[in-house]
Amino acid sequence: MASNHRKLKIIHTADLHLGVALQGMSYEKRERRINDFFKNLEEIVNFAIKNECDFFIIAGDIFSNPLPRGEIFNKFSYLIGRLVERNIKVVAVAGNHDTPPNLIQRNTTLGLQLAGIRNFKYIDYRSKPEPLLLEGYYSKRRIIFYAIPFIYPEAISEGERSIVEYEKRIYDLFDEQLSNSMNIEDVDYRMAIAHLTVEGAKYSEKVEPTYTYELKVRKSFLNHLVKLGDIDYFALGHIHLHQDINSKASYSGSIERINFGEMSDEKGCIFIYEDKGGLTREFIRL
Amino acid sequence: MASNHRKLKIIHTADLHLGVALQGMSYEKRERRINDFFKNLEEIVNFAIKNECDFFIIAGDIFSNPLPRGEIFNKFSYLIGRLVERNIKVVAVAGNHDTPPNLIQRNTTLGLQLAGIRNFKYIDYRSKPEPLLLEGYYSKRRIIFYAIPFIYPEAISEGERSIVEYEKRIYDLFDEQLSNSMNIEDVDYRMAIAHLTVEGAKYSEKVEPTYTYELKVRKSFLNHLVKLGDIDYFALGHIHLHQDINSKASYSGSIERINFGEMSDEKGCIFIYEDKGGLTREFIRL
Ligand SMILES: [Mn+2]
Ligand SMILES: [Mn+2]
Ligand SMILES: [Mn+2]
Ligand SMILES: [Mn+2]
Numbered sequence: 001m002a003s004n005h006r007k008l009k010i011i012h013t014a015d016l017h018l019g020v021a022l023q024g025m026s027y028e029k030r031e032r033r034i035n036d037f038f039k040n041l042e043e044i045v046n047f048a049i050k051n052e053c054d055f056f057i058i059a060g061d062i063f064s065n066p067l068p069r070g071e072i073f074n075k076f077s078y079l080i081g082r083l084v085e086r087n088i089k090v091v092a093v094a095g096n097h098d099t100p101p102n103l104i105q106r107n108t109t110l111g112l113q114l115a116g117i118r119n120f121k122y123i124d125y126r127s128k129p130e131p132l133l134l135e136g137y138y139s140k141r142r143i144i145f146y147a148i149p150f151i152y153p154e155a156i157s158e159g160e161r162s163i164v165e166y167e168k169r170i171y172d173l174f175d176e177q178l179s180n181s182m183n184i185e186d187v188d189y190r191m192a193i194a195h196l197t198v199e200g201a202k203y204s205e206k207v208e209p210t211y212t213y214e215l216k217v218r219k220s221f222l223n224h225l226v227k228l229g230d231i232d233y234f235a236l237g238h239i240h241l242h243q244d245i246n247s248k249a250s251y252s253g254s255i256e257r258i259n260f261g262e263m264s265d266e267k268g269c270i271f272i273y274e275d276k277g278g279l280t281r282e283f284i285r286l
Numbered sequence: 287m288a289s290n291h292r293k294l295k296i297i298h299t300a301d302l303h304l305g306v307a308l309q310g311m312s313y314e315k316r317e318r319r320i321n322d323f324f325k326n327l328e329e330i331v332n333f334a335i336k337n338e339c340d341f342f343i344i345a346g347d348i349f350s351n352p353l354p355r356g357e358i359f360n361k362f363s364y365l366i367g368r369l370v371e372r373n374i375k376v377v378a379v380a381g382n383h384d385t386p387p388n389l390i391q392r393n394t395t396l397g398l399q400l401a402g403i404r405n406f407k408y409i410d411y412r413s414k415p416e417p418l419l420l421e422g423y424y425s426k427r428r429i430i431f432y433a434i435p436f437i438y439p440e441a442i443s444e445g446e447r448s449i450v451e452y453e454k455r456i457y458d459l460f461d462e463q464l465s466n467s468m469n470i471e472d473v474d475y476r477m478a479i480a481h482l483t484v485e486g487a488k489y490s491e492k493v494e495p496t497y498t499y500e501l502k503v504r505k506s507f508l509n510h511l512v513k514l515g516d517i518d519y520f521a522l523g524h525i526h527l528h529q530d531i532n533s534k535a536s537y538s539g540s541i542e543r544i545n546f547g548e549m550s551d552e553k554g555c556i557f558i559y560e561d562k563g564g565l566t567r568e569f570i571r572l
Contacts, residue, residue, distance in 0.1 A: 067356060070392040077397035085402050106356040108394050111363035112401050116371050120401070 007274040008139040008189070011048045014059035014237030015254035016041055017097065019072040038075055040255040040286050044269045045079050047284060049086050051271075054136025055143065056088050059237025059252065060095025060150055060195030066107055067100070073108050080112060084119040087137035094124035094149040095195040095237055101152075123147035123193075125155070129173050131181035139274070141188040146177045146229060148194035150238070153215050163199075166215040170196065171225070178229050189232040189279070198222055201239045201251065204262045222249055232279055233272055241265055242283055250281060293560035294425040294475070297334045300345035300523030301540035302327055303383065305358040324361055326541040326572050330555045331365050333570060335372050337557075340422025341429065342374050345523025345538065346381025346436055346481030352393055353386070359394050366398060370405040373423035380410035380435040381481040381523055387438075409433035409479075411441070415459050417467035425560070427474040432463045432515060434480035436524070439501050449485075452501040456482065457511070464515050475518040475565070484508055487525045487537065490548045508535055518565055519558055527551055528569055536567060 018037055021030040048056050063072065083090055098107050109122045121132060132145040151169050153161050174192070181187075199216040226234055226248050234249035240262055242253030252270045257263055268285040304323055307316040334342050349358065369376055384393050395408045407418055418431040437455050439447050460478070467473075485502040512520055512534050520535035526548055528539030538556045543549055554571040 067353065068394075070353060070386065070394045070396070071390065073394045074392055074397040074400050077401035081400055081402035100356060104357065106360055108354075108356045108359045108397070110356070111360040111394070111398070114360050114367055115363035115398050115401075115403050115406070116367035117401050117403060 005140045006052065006138045008136055008141040008279075009051055009053040009274075010055045010057060010233075010272040011044060011053050012057045012059065012233075012235040012250070012252045012270040012272060013041075013044055013255060014195070014235070014252045015061040015095070015240050015258075016058065017061055017064045017254060017256070017258055018076055019068050020064035020258060034072070037256045038079075040267065041076075041079055043286055044255065044284075045082055047269075047271075048083060048088055052086075052138045053088055054139050054141065055134070056083050056090045057191075057193055057235045058090065058092035059193050059235045060093050061097040061237060061254075062092060062095070062109060063098040063107070066098055066105065068098075068108065076109075077112060080117070080120055084117055087119065089119045089134050089137070090121065091132065091134070091145050091147070091193060092120075092122045093147045093193050093195055093237070094122070096150040096152065099125060099150055099152070123149055125149045125151065129176040129180075131177045131184070133181075133184055133187070141274075142186055143189045143191055144181050144184060144187050146174055146181075146190070146192045146231075148173055148192065148196065150195040161215060163216060163218065167217050167221045170194070170217060171221075174225055174229065190230055191233045191235065192225065192229060192231050193235045193237075195237040197238055198236070198245050198249075201245065202241055202243055203239065204241050204265050219245065222246065233281075235270075242268065242270075244281070255286065291426045292338065292424045294422055294427040294565075295337055295339040295560075296341045296343060296519075296558040297330060297339050298343045298345065298519075298521040298536070298538045298556040298558060299327075299330055299541060300481070300521070300538045301347040301381070301526050301544075302344065303347055303350040303540060303542070303544055304362055305354050306350035306544060320358070323542045324365075326553070327362075327365055329572055330541065330570075331368055333555075333557075334369060334374055338372075338424045339374055340425050340427065341420070342369050342376045343477075343479055343521045344376065344378035345479050345521045346379050347383040347523060347540075348378060348381070348395060349384040349393070352384055352391065354384075354394065362395075363398060366403070366406055370403055373405065375405045375420050375423070376407065377418065377420070377431050377433070377479060378406075378408045379433045379479050379481055379523070380408070382436040382438065385411060385436055385438070409435055411435045411437065415462040415466075417463045417470065419467075419470055419473070427560075428472055429475045429477055430467050430470060430473050432460055432467075432476070432478045432517075434459055434478065434482065436481040442501075447501060449502060449504065453503050453507045456480070456503060457507075460511055460515065476516055477519045477521065478511065478515060478517050479521045479523075481523045483524055484522065484531050484535075487531065488527055488529055489525065490527050490551050505531065508532065519567075521556075528554065528556075530567070541572065
């Protein structure tokens with residue numbers, strides 16, 4: 001690799017929840033609230049552009065709603081447009097909030113990819129499980145991304161809903177991508193992006209009950225995937241509190257406080273960059 | 287102009303009504319019905335690609351709904367993607383069906399433009415009124431487009447709703463674009479795209495009452511705009527029955543029969559092309 005290439009730089013964000021607003025708010029308050037999220041996302045986008053990042057990862061829950069209102073979708077599209085015109089490649093996976101509740105409907109986000117926006121990839125539960133090989137525009141590093149969109153408990157028949165079965169579904173999705181990537185050569189890094197709950201992850205005060213009843217994966221399972229796929233970084237979404245799960249896996253946390261339970265959380269994104277031959281993770285506060 | 291350039295070719299379509307389905311239909315029937323519209327649109331797209339058209343005009347009512355379902359939006363986005371990747375420039379204006387009922391909401395269609403799809407322009411009632419100068423990829427002809435999206439009667443205060451006031455609104459919108467285009471040089475053709483009812487236009491049997499109570503513009507007014515703007519072609523949408531209004535203005539009609547009243551209508555699109563120095567209009571049947 002030519003030595004004049006720049007170092008790999010990646011932004012990992014998640015849980016944007018664009019369009020979210022508490023019920024019962026006045027119209028002006030709602031709009032202001034919605035704009036707070038966009039302002040934060042814009043700040044992250046500006047950071048990515050300023051730092052000439054190669055990739056911009058969104059680990060699910062882009063929108064608070066499976067069918068975002070037009071003006072919410074359009075503001076998001078505009079920010080995506082700013083990234084891709086600077087050759088920053090966006091890889092987004094679907095979370096629970098932006099996935100329609102059945103297998104027929106799909107999120108409008110896919111439309112951007114289908115219309116031919118280069119540098120924009122959106123992977124939802126119905127996407128074909130295939131590894132995504134992308135080359136960074138600035139660093140020329142070749143990355144394989146493995147995507148694990150949110151898997152609804154409802155996708156598993158009721159009698160079979162257990163941690164073991166949930167992990168099996170995720171394993172199968174991951175493994176299929178892994179098998180299909182075996183013959184890809186000259187890969188610099190391997191990354192996974194998933195929207196799920198890891199058992200034992202910290203929650204914000206008061207919001208714990210929301211996650212309590214969800215299917216989770218064990219930390220040992222996550223470690224297993226990291227080893228199996230030789231994963232250099234595992235970008236997680238779903239838990240809104242930023243935290244590292246192990247030496248390779250982190251939740252970026254949400255970009256804004258969604259409810260009062262998250263009042264004291266620090267919000268931001270994760271900046272991943274090459275440093276002394278390895279990858280360094282840094283939490284960038286908003 | 288170099289003589290080895292190809293002749294200008296344009297497709298004019300309108301009233302796609304993607305996602306429309308009659309109430310009370312079974313799920314399978316609905317899906318089949320929705321697909322009929324997509325099949326017809328795809329046929330028109332294939333025709334445009336095969337004939338290497340420079341422009342693809344959509345004169346409003348792209349969707350049957352101001353907030354199209356994700357999978358409907360995505361299928362449309364895919365077809366737009368096929369056109370723009372072949373350098374066919376798409377110019378779409380908003381109709382009544384795809385315009386949200388207030389001035390705050392907007393259609394997701396704008397998101398494609400905002401995300402940076404080159405060769406795709408969408409103009410709704412809130413867009414800045416400015417002339418659009420585009421050069422055909424194949425013919426190199428330079429066209430100015432003047433867009434007149436559907437103007438809701440509700441945008442005019444109740445006491446003032448009259449043909450005269452309606453024409454005035456449309457005139458002002460047109461005139462502002464005209465004034466801003468005065469200094470543009472080397473223009474080969476000038477085209478207008480509008481979603482409105484021309485008084486005296488023919489309707490399909492049985493559906494007349496729908497249009498009867500709407501605000502209309504007079505044919506003389508349309509002729510006036512044609513002269514004022516030196517318009518070479520006036521692409522109309524809203525009336526679902528294909529027809530020529532005058533020597534420059536035509537309704538393409540809808541691409542599929544929307545209801546039983548349109549049962550005997552012939553459906554298709556208009557193919558406009560340079561011929562012996564002028565523009566020829568041809569109705570292409572589906
Ligand atoms: Mn979330
Ligand atoms: Mn989530
Ligand atoms: Mn219509
Ligand atoms: Mn209409």
